[in-house]
Amino acid sequence: MALVKNGLVVDDLWESLDGRDPDTIDAKTALLVSPAELSALGQRLSRFGQLGVALAPADDVRPLAEDLKRLALVALTLPKFNDGRAFSQARLVREADGFKGEIRATGHILRDQLNFLRRSGVDTIEVPDDGDVDSWARAWDAEARRFRGYYQTAVDHHSNRASSTPPTVLRRWTAPTAVSVLATNAIVIQDATSYAGAWAY
Amino acid sequence: MAKISHQIMTANRLEDGVVVYLDAQERWVENLSAAAIAETKADAKFLTARAAVAVGERRVVGPYLFPVEPGAARARPLSQREHIRALGPTVGTDFSDSRTGG
Amino acid sequence: MYAYDDFDHAFVRERANEFREQVARRLAGELTEDEFKPLRLMNGLYLQLHAYMLRVAIPYGTLSSAQMRRLAVIARRWDRGYGHFTTRQNIQFNWPKLVDTPDILDSLAEVEMHAIQTSGNCIRNVTADPFSGAAADEIEDSRVWAEIIRQWSTLHPEFTFLPRKFKIAVTGAESNRTAVKFHDIGLRMRRNGADEIGFEVIVGGGQGRTPIVGTTIREFLPKQHLLSYLEAVLRTYNLLGRRDNLYKARIKILLAETGVEAFTDAVEAEWERIRGGALTLPEDEIRRIEAHFAPPLLVAASPDQAFAEAKRAQPDFAAWCRSNLFAHRVPGHAIVTISLKPSGGIPGDATAEQMEAVADLADRFSHGEIRVTHEQNLVLADVREADLFTLWQGLVAAELATANIGLISDIIACPGLDYCNLANARAIPVAQRISRHFSDPALVEEIGPITLNISGCINACGHHHAGHIGILGVDKHGEEFYQITLGGAADDDATVGRILGPSVPYDGVVEAVENVIQTYRNIRTGDERFIDTVRRAGINPFKEALYGTR
Numbered sequence A: 001m002a003l004v005k006n007g008l009v010v011d012d013l014w015e016s017l018d019g020r021d022p023d024t025i026d027a028k029t030a031l032l033v034s035p036a037e038l039s040a041l042g043q044r045l046s047r048f049g050q051l052g053v054a055l056a057p058a059d060d061v062r063p064l065a066e067d068l069k070r071l072a073l074v075a076l077t078l079p080k081f082n083d084g085r086a087f088s089q090a091r092l093v094r095e096a097d098g099f100k101g102e103i104r105a106t107g108h109i110l111r112d113q114l115n116f117l118r119r120s121g122v123d124t125i126e127v128p129d130d131g132d133v134d135s136w137a138r139a140w141d142a143e144a145r146r147f148r149g150y151y152q153t154a155v156d157h158h159s160n161r162a163s164s165t166p167p168t169v170l171r172r173w174t175a176p177t178a179v180s181v182l183a184t185n186a187i188v189i190q191d192a193t194s195y196a197g198a199w200a201y
Numbered sequence B: 001m002a003k004i005s006h007q008i009m010t011a012n013r014l015e016d017g018v019v020v021y022l023d024a025q026e027r028w029v030e031n032l033s034a035a036a037i038a039e040t041k042a043d044a045k046f047l048t049a050r051a052a053v054a055v056g057e058r059r060v061v062g063p064y065l066f067p068v069e070p071g072a073a074r075a076r077p078l079s080q081r082e083h084i085r086a087l088g089p090t091v092g093t094d095f096s097d098s099r100t101g102g
Numbered sequence C: 001m002y003a004y005d006d007f008d009h010a011f012v013r014e015r016a017n018e019f020r021e022q023v024a025r026r027l028a029g030e031l032t033e034d035e036f037k038p039l040r041l042m043n044g045l046y047l048q049l050h051a052y053m054l055r056v057a058i059p060y061g062t063l064s065s066a067q068m069r070r071l072a073v074i075a076r077r078w079d080r081g082y083g084h085f086t087t088r089q090n091i092q093f094n095w096p097k098l099v100d101t102p103d104i105l106d107s108l109a110e111v112e113m114h115a116i117q118t119s120g121n122c123i124r125n126v127t128a129d130p131f132s133g134a135a136a137d138e139i140e141d142s143r144v145w146a147e148i149i150r151q152w153s154t155l156h157p158e159f160t161f162l163p164r165k166f167k168i169a170v171t172g173a174e175s176n177r178t179a180v181k182f183h184d185i186g187l188r189m190r191r192n193g194a195d196e197i198g199f200e201v202i203v204g205g206g207q208g209r210t211p212i213v214g215t216t217i218r219e220f221l222p223k224q225h226l227l228s229y230l231e232a233v234l235r236t237y238n239l240l241g242r243r244d245n246l247y248k249a250r251i252k253i254l255l256a257e258t259g260v261e262a263f264t265d266a267v268e269a270e271w272e273r274i275r276g277g278a279l280t281l282p283e284d285e286i287r288r289i290e291a292h293f294a295p296p297l298l299v300a301a302s303p304d305q306a307f308a309e310a311k312r313a314q315p316d317f318a319a320w321c322r323s324n325l326f327a328h329r330v331p332g333h334a335i336v337t338i339s340l341k342p343s344g345g346i347p348g349d350a351t352a353e354q355m356e357a358v359a360d361l362a363d364r365f366s367h368g369e370i371r372v373t374h375e376q377n378l379v380l381a382d383v384r385e386a387d388l389f390t391l392w393q394g395l396v397a398a399e400l401a402t403a404n405i406g407l408i409s410d411i412i413a414c415p416g417l418d419y420c421n422l423a424n425a426r427a428i429p430v431a432q433r434i435s436r437h438f439s440d441p442a443l444v445e446e447i448g449p450i451t452l453n454i455s456g457c458i459n460a461c462g463h464h465h466a467g468h469i470g471i472l473g474v475d476k477h478g479e480e481f482y483q484i485t486l487g488g489a490a491d492d493d494a495t496v497g498r499i500l501g502p503s504v505p506y507d508g509v510v511e512a513v514e515n516v517i518q519t520y521r522n523i524r525t526g527d528e529r530f531i532d533t534v535r536r537a538g539i540n541p542f543k544e545a546l547y548g549t550r
């Protein structure tokens, strides 16, 4: 399935476990498991360099706090575009201490939601089956540029949280000089390439 | 009550929302009395298929059939809702369309 | 009032542009109706019975005279010359064309208005006390906080696809004029023991098919933490609220299903995680918003002789003063409510000419500012006593001088089956009949304070559950019937009305209301208010009188 990651078309190199015995799988595989598999298999998954978890909409993010430190991918699902739980899940994952990986949204996504997803911490979308990959990549950029700024801090912004380090998304933005809680103003994306590039983890 | 077998196909026009009915020439008209009346299952199926085409052509939104009591002069909708949709609000003020009326 | 800066202007324009593109994509076939619907709803555009309907936000119910004039222009140019003020401090236009709505939004943006989040499963237009800044019993101007919440919630990336719509109300006064206990979140300003100002947080109130009075989950929230706390509530709701059943998706059901304690624990735990973070409101940020709501300079005046004289000379004026004026914090001034409920009229409707007349009167007598109430009336908040008579004459000329605020003909009614796609029965013609029946001013005054609310279906946009008399339209085999409830209240003793008995047909509603009023007049003691009689005597006397014991 095609992916758009930070506005660039990339291949999906991840494989699901699909009931296989993890010991028979090459350790170089980027392996995607469910939370149940993650907790059941525990140590046996530690030899995989790239490990990800696919959450169902009802899955609670918070028990995964420790795991998130070593996960490279969290995949979320919108069973229907108007089921907005993934937005909060993304936010919690992105704000979790030590998580530096990819947050991928899958399922029924409208291009009009890209900005909301991005601002909630999602950096990759799985292009819907009938979608044209290039137009989705263009839409990602176009939606990101639609507004000069936003009324609320989210995870795509400089954050002045005292309690933890600013989220990694900070690299995308020219940090505003004065942070206003409301009306985070005039944050300008420098140019498309540097902004997409800054996202490669 | 008349049998539910008499039905008219209605929808709202996409670009302005105006209530329209499907007539026998497959045109969407604003006048209820010009609407085609389906009397058989086959008629209803035909109207439904034509309506689906019109949705695809982005001419109308939300088509559905509603029951009427056929009359000599004009068909009478059985529900108050369709009555009001056909004749406009019953709130007694003149809400004729001043935009086109000049 | 709040004035846009460059940022706000750019934002609202960009949003209007986005909608213009979405409409173009819809017309070009790139979006199906299914996909377009949530997008148009988030911009206040419905498809109703006869046409599209555009709901425009009037944040916390405050309008400038220039904005009111623009609404009149829109009514004339793109609609049929009138607008409908709703029970949630919005205005609805009943006849716009889809192809015209981008132009309407542009026109609104020019006067710092929009239709953002007036519908859809998101945080809706925040309502506040219509007497803010002027009321004698106020702790702080609630609009400051409503504006802060408006900004924070506007296109909030995380809370735009909630399980269901989400309504927030704020009040800063002792008396509760915003029905805070009937909102998803009601915020009530409080002073704590240390004389600090904060909020009591009331969650899970609501009307609709399961009317519930809200529960206080926090007695005192220091005000700088308002946004982080709201975010904790919304995140908890977004993750846990039901999505399998439309009718069980509101936060009130979540609260009932998890229990208040577990819900509160979840909110507090999330708040603990984020409190003190990026959403903490710095004092200067609060001040920046507050500065926009600085009260007009009013000079206290002693009672005006001419005013007293005019009341003596003009009984109509005196009657209007008795029902339509409220105490102002500055002596020699009054808060004026303009009734949009003339006898036989459509509750909440105003013609373009009336909007312009009100704008002119606001300019002359109330610093160019107008408020909109959830009772579907208008308010001029800062009028000098000495100007009241001239103002009243202006209102008489515009047919806006009905003297019935808080009385039986001041009926709240939703659009009902005359306009609304979801309706079971008509609401407006019922209101018209009742107000015509009770058109004798002396009788209406003698009946005294009472609220009568009508909804055309169980969605309860007409707040029938919260009316002293509530009327709910139901569909019985394709015919319009009406269920009558008594004893509802939206104030501090918020109560859900009780059903009186079997529903009555359309033609029997006026008679039934008359019967209820007769019973009240028979059994009230002294000048007991209607609601107090119902609370004292219960609904049985009314039931017996209406349905008999045959």
Ligand code: SF4
Binding pocket: C414, C415, C416, C417, C420, C421, C422, C423, C424, C427, C455, C456, C457, C458, C459, C460, C461, C462
């Ligand atoms: S209460 Fe029902 S009929 Fe009235 S406006 Fe709301 S949805 Fe429509």
